[in-house]
Amino acid sequence: MPTKKSNPIRSTKSRPRQTSSKIRPVGDDAYINIGVFGYPGVGKSLFAGTSPKALILANKANESVSMKKAGSKAEMWVCPDITELTEAYEYVRHEGVRKYDWVWIDNTTLLQDQNMDMIMEDLIASKPHRDKYIPDKAEYLRNQNMLSLLVRNFTALPINFGFTAHVMHTEDGEGNMVSLPMIQGGQGALSQKLCGCMNIVMFLGMSEKVKGRRIGWFQPHDTHYSKDRFGVLGNSMVDPTIPKIQALLKKGAA
Numbered sequence: 001m002p003t004k005k006s007n008p009i010r011s012t013k014s015r016p017r018q019t020s021s022k023i024r025p026v027g028d029d030a031y032i033n034i035g036v037f038g039y040p041g042v043g044k045s046l047f048a049g050t051s052p053k054a055l056i057l058a059n060k061a062n063e064s065v066s067m068k069k070a071g072s073k074a075e076m077w078v079c080p081d082i083t084e085l086t087e088a089y090e091y092v093r094h095e096g097v098r099k100y101d102w103v104w105i106d107n108t109t110l111l112q113d114q115n116m117d118m119i120m121e122d123l124i125a126s127k128p129h130r131d132k133y134i135p136d137k138a139e140y141l142r143n144q145n146m147l148s149l150l151v152r153n154f155t156a157l158p159i160n161f162g163f164t165a166h167v168m169h170t171e172d173g174e175g176n177m178v179s180l181p182m183i184q185g186g187q188g189a190l191s192q193k194l195c196g197c198m199n200i201v202m203f204l205g206m207s208e209k210v211k212g213r214r215i216g217w218f219q220p221h222d223t224h225y226s227k228d229r230f231g232v233l234g235n236s237m238v239d240p241t242i243p244k245i246q247a248l249l250k251k252g253a254a
Contacts, residue, residue: 038204051102216240
C-alpha cells in the first residue's frame with residue numbers, strides 16, 4: 001500500500017520561525033549617492049572637494065588645483081582609466097571605507113574617453129588592422145558596461161559616493177530637449193540609469209543674478225534633470241557644499 005506523501009508546504013510551516021539579521025528598518029544606514037553635472041569650469045570638482053574626509057578619484061592631477069585653493073582637505077588618487085579605478089574600488093571596499101567618509105569619481109565624462117583609449121590600444125595589439133580612432137559597437141558596449149558596473153559597485157559600499165560629469169542635451173519622451181550628465185550610452189539611457197542609482201542628482205550652474213555665485217538645482221525642470229530622493233533640499237541652493245547638504249539631511253531626519 002503506498003505511503004502518504006507529506007505536504008512540503010505544510011511541513012515548512014511547522015518549522016520554528018527565524019528572523020533574518022539582514023532585515024532592518026527602512027532608511028537605516030542610508031548613505032548619500034550624488035551625481036553632479038554642469039558645464040566645464042562651473043565648479044564640479046570644487047563642490048566634490050567640500051566633502052569631509054574625502055578621496056577624489058580624479059582623471060588627472062591638475063583637477064585638484066581648484067579644490068586646494070578653496071581649502072579642501074580631500075585626498076586624491078589619479079585614475080586615468082577603469083583599470084586603475086577598479087584597483088581604487090578594491091582599496092575603498094577593503095580599507096577605504098574605514099578611512100574615508102566620501103569617495104568621488106571626477107569625472108565620468110572624461111573617464112569614458114580615457115577608458116575608450118585603453119580599450120582601443122588593447123584591441124589594436126591583437127588586431128593591428130583595426131583603426132584605433134574608430135571604435136565599433138562592441139567597444140562602445142564594453143566601455144559603457146564597465147562604467148555601469150563600477151558605479152553600481154561603488155553605490156553598494158558603506159560609504160558616501162559621488163560622481164561628476166559634463167552636460168549633454170537629449171530629447172525626452174515628448175520631444176523636448178533636456179540636459180543630463182554626459183555619459184554615453186543608448187542616447188541617454190545609460191545616463192538615466194546611473195542617475196537612477198543616485199539618491200541626489202544636482203545640476204550645477206552659475207547664477208544669472210549674482211556674478212561668481214553658483215546655483216545647484218535639485219528638482220526636475222523643463223530644461224534639465226535633477227532629483228532629491230530625500231525630499232528636504234528644496235528647489236535650489238546657492239553656492240552648494242556637501243556640509244550644507246548634510247546639514248539639511250540631518251535636519252530633515254530629526
